[in-house]
Amino acid sequence: MEIKERKVPAIKDGTVIDHIPSRETFRIMRILNPQEFEHPISVTLNLYSKKIGKKGVIKIDNRFLTKSEVDKIAILAPKATVSIIKDYKIQKKIQVKLPRELLGIINCSNPVCVTNREEVRTAFKVVREDPLEVKCLYCEKVYAKDEIEIKRK
Amino acid sequence: MTFKGRDIVSIRDFTKKDLLHILERSKEMEVDKPDLLAGKILSVLFFEPSTRTRLSFESAMCRLGGKVIGFSDEKVSSVRKGETIWDTVKMADRYSDVIVIRSPIEGSARLAAEAASVPVINGGDGANQHPTQTLLDLYTIQKAKKKLNGLKIGFLGDLKYGRTVHSLAIALSHWKVDLYFIAPDALQMPDQYLKDLREKGIKCIQASDVFAVSEELDVLYVTRIQQERFPDPMEYERYKNAYRLDRSLLEHVKKDMKIMHPLPRVGEISPELDESMHAVYFEQAGNGVTVRKALLALVLGR
Numbered sequence: 001m002e003i004k005e006r007k008v009p010a011i012k013d014g015t016v017i018d019h020i021p022s023r024e025t026f027r028i029m030r031i032l033n034p035q036e037f038e039h040p041i042s043v044t045l046n047l048y049s050k051k052i053g054k055k056g057v058i059k060i061d062n063r064f065l066t067k068s069e070v071d072k073i074a075i076l077a078p079k080a081t082v083s084i085i086k087d088y089k090i091q092k093k094i095q096v097k098l099p100r101e102l103l104g105i106i107n108c109s110n111p112v113c114v115t116n117r118e119e120v121r122t123a124f125k126v127v128r129e130d131p132l133e134v135k136c137l138y139c140e141k142v143y144a145k146d147e148i149e150i151k152r153k
Numbered sequence: 154m155t156f157k158g159r160d161i162v163s164i165r166d167f168t169k170k171d172l173l174h175i176l177e178r179s180k181e182m183e184v185d186k187p188d189l190l191a192g193k194i195l196s197v198l199f200f201e202p203s204t205r206t207r208l209s210f211e212s213a214m215c216r217l218g219g220k221v222i223g224f225s226d227e228k229v230s231s232v233r234k235g236e237t238i239w240d241t242v243k244m245a246d247r248y249s250d251v252i253v254i255r256s257p258i259e260g261s262a263r264l265a266a267e268a269a270s271v272p273v274i275n276g277g278d279g280a281n282q283h284p285t286q287t288l289l290d291l292y293t294i295q296k297a298k299k300k301l302n303g304l305k306i307g308f309l310g311d312l313k314y315g316r317t318v319h320s321l322a323i324a325l326s327h328w329k330v331d332l333y334f335i336a337p338d339a340l341q342m343p344d345q346y347l348k349d350l351r352e353k354g355i356k357c358i359q360a361s362d363v364f365a366v367s368e369e370l371d372v373l374y375v376t377r378i379q380q381e382r383f384p385d386p387m388e389y390e391r392y393k394n395a396y397r398l399d400r401s402l403l404e405h406v407k408k409d410m411k412i413m414h415p416l417p418r419v420g421e422i423s424p425e426l427d428e429s430m431h432a433v434y435f436e437q438a439g440n441g442v443t444v445r446k447a448l449l450a451l452v453l454g455r
Contacts, residue, residue: 078197080446110259112257112258112259112280112444113258113259113260113278114238114258114259114263114264114278115260116261117258118237118238118239118264119237119239120239120264136260137260137263138259138260138263138264138279139259139260139279139281140165140259140260140281141259142281142345
């Protein structure tokens, strides 16, 4: 008899983020500020994915993501999917998409950039998607994916 | 083409057509136009000292019949009391018809352009951009060589940190030029720039000895080697002398080769070269007024 093994517990209502590269899973967890919410969050790493090799999955009970959270996920995991679960069923499944401009979601690491000196919403342009490179629209510094500092809030 | 109301923030904002238009207008500005900007006021907001940029902007405005207000040291402005660049620009926006800003904070000119309804011209924002310098450099090359296409242009000195070199190389990449980058390894042109230039089809040649390539050059653009960039003072002493140009260079250059320098110089070019036919660095500084006249007229729609 074939036993169907459920590797990740199902959730009743909430969000499932799938197809995250394993190595980015904890960076995404940090963006979600899990310490600020009461409901369970489960993280599974090193699952096998045909598309991306080792993948991670994050399941969040009773919470739905904001647009800026989804955009932040797209920076780290461009192939991720976000599913909205209602009553154990997938109500909506979206493929994350990197916007052309990233507004107010990442910090500029240049200490003399005006965005670190005055109250300004940061603005970056995606100059290359793969490998990811973004450019600060103020000081014009270019950052590779691993150099990007995503805002926690 | 209209430039009326446009901000001059970064050389990357300009197409080749834009650059050609600015060069054309600059040429027209060689002739006096004493009333062109009569009744107009320029705000000069200089949050750090500068000699050439400030004086040439003020001279340009005066020569076109306009008036100048502003400050050139943040100690005398209310920035010292903690006022932001944003608020300072908001105020100047209501006092004047065009603003020039200079600040060590990178991206400050872009922010100023967002704050102001009148056109903003970047007079240098830290290590980032100094577009009017680039435009006057481009104008100087075109004026001295009567063309831009087909030139072999050498850059000598601190190519790693020198923003004038980076910006001018970007601007020149709209034309068919060969660029020579002459510097010790530690101060060579950053890879990112070389990659961008090569992607645009520009031939880039790197060298550490100026004499190895000097005979090929039509223009040699010299920049200052900054002592503070060197962790080891001994190393600085070595490079400093290796990149000091004097009369001995002239035996190894084309007879119409031109030497440029954005100034200030601190020994890279011996004064004995000043009177030579090759030196155009003081003319280059003079062209700053001509090009800034053109830019002020353009953004004010005149």
